[in-house]
Amino acid sequence: MLQRLLGALPLLPALAQQRVMKPVVVFVLGGPGAGKGTQCARIVQKYGYTHLSAGDLLRDERKKPDSQFGELIDTYIKDGKIVPVEITISLLQREMDQTMQVNAQKNKFLIDGFPRNEDNFQGWKKTMDKKADVVYILFFDCDNETCIARCLERGKSSGRSDDNRESLVKRIETYQQSTKPIIDQYEKLGKVRRVDASKSVDEVFADVQKIFDKEG
Template identity: 40%
Template structure:
């Protein structure tokens, strides 16, 4: 088994929650506030799908319709490439991984090739609230995964495959669970307090790096 290469250099935060829990919204705000990396597994897959000649394109297209992200080798390979690029171009060493890992197999491969997370942020939200949010988003977007049939498949996939990931990390005392039913600003404040408590020094390094570049 290969030795994790960046455990001491990169701080990794897995951000998990059902579809519509607010992962992307809060990750984007955190990334802007603290000058840290935000990588969305869903966005990475959609971008890869559109690349001419991508060996993963057709597989990703089918996986999106099924509400899954595909084999661990594909997910971890694409994610590692995106993290490395952001680190080399921007000097980022703290990463919010939005919507990853979604299966135990992803955890095993990611930790053996990249490293373990410092924190697993779980945005807890009931399905009825998430469904309402997604249907409202569907009115403004053209995402193929924002129709009711696929939304329900995604809920089922989350419960069956991603909740075991959260429970796995709960046994390691790495899960921080947030009530994601509150208004966006209230949830964000809760997350900020937690991040400052657990990763204050690491976050300040990122902010100082950006100040030096200005």
């Protein structure tokens, strides 16, 4: 059934054949409230990357009145669970294809909040390994209490249904159990760039700039 529903998300196969350059991807990971979105906005401005937030794409998709995935995505997010990988990768691939269709040279992407578990990791390898080059993971490392405090403050104005303490505790548990092991796997491959995300926004970005100035 899921494969049938995925027909609602065209992957622009003609474009995949036309483009000369592969997408260059930096995965951006860290707990909820670690500051991924804030830092990604600064990276986009300074280094010209395109920022794709897996979470934002899922939230936008569930708001669409005609989306066949909306109710399913809503249930997963409210429960602090990870949405099936087929849906997430389809949304990410669609956005990358559309961006490069407009400008084939705009092939550098920050993918924020993905891969979040082993299923995501394996799904990406199976679907995207030959279609995109992952150069490293930018890991925003932040303690749980700081993350929770930031999200609760954000929740006062964000309107996000998951910016509440109950959902946050579930999300952090999911992150520790499912996402952190993926970061550890990439660490063994020498493909993790760690940033202390408990610092101020400006201090964190100063550390981020050192990474991007060196790595490109």
